[in-house]
Amino acid sequence: MKRSQIKELAKSIVEYDELSEKDLNWVYSNFSRQEIKAFARLLSNEIKDKNVLATFAGELSDANKSKIEAMFPGKKITFKRDDADVAGGVRFEYSDFILDYSISGIARRILNVIKERL
Secondary structure, three states, X not given: OOHHXXXXXXXXXXXXXXXXXXXXXXXXXXXXXXXHHHHHHXXXXXXXXXXXXXXXXXXXXHHHHHXXXXXXXXXXXXXXXXXXXXXXEEEEEEOOEEEEEEHHHHHHHHHHHHHHHO
């Protein structure tokens, strides 16, 4: 199977949010080992590109959730409360990017700048 076909298969699985055991067995029985590796890598990339993880501390109002959803149109957003790692603010993870607008993230960046200048 061509790489472009494998990529389209991975895209459609993520778009329809469905991969049954029957589908997975078909992939294993019809793909070569190299094609399975490519499929797994492409599927992982598609999932990362389609999803956003918003980690926050405390409570997040519906208005703020709506603003976050407007920032990432067409993406599935998972809201995760994590008071231990995020002291305040919010941290976004999507694709290969991390946007850290948390108090702990800002403090970490300030400390790194201070360390660099010493």
